Amino acid sequence: MSEQTLQADKERLLADVRSVLNSTEELLAAAGDEGGEKTQELKAKVAANLKLAKARLVEAEHAAVEKARAAARATDQYVHENPWKSIGVAAAGAFLLGLLVSRR
Known part of the structure; x- marks a missing residue:
């Protein structure tokens, strides 16, 4: 898996x-002050758990x-220290990508 895929995941x-936390907050607000002592x-x-989950998020x-x-x-530092290697890697990647795209 690439770094971009991991980041997107x-x-x-x-x-x-975030969506689950917001939904839970809405449910708690909708429940209001109804119920007995155990419910409260x-x-x-x-x-409290919701607040903790938000902080961890x-x-x-x-x-x-x-x-x-x-x-x-x-990455920036590596490219500045090794410009020709970076250009070579980028060219090779573009070539391989071109091969893959042209096969379809």
Whole structure:
């Protein structure tokens, strides 16, 4: 799997988790203050877990952004240190891609 595919999968997963968290918040808000003591305790636990999940999601997003920035910096540094190798790799990749596309 390529790095781009992994990044796209991570972003999709984060979007899905964000959607679930938002839906859960909406359900808690819609439930209102109905129910007995046990229901209120359960709502409080769900709200606490929801808050924790949101905090972890934010941390995961920050970590993903930081890793992407680090990868971009490392790539930039490598290209500046090895311009001819980078041009060769890019040319070879373009050639292979051209071969694959022309076969279809």
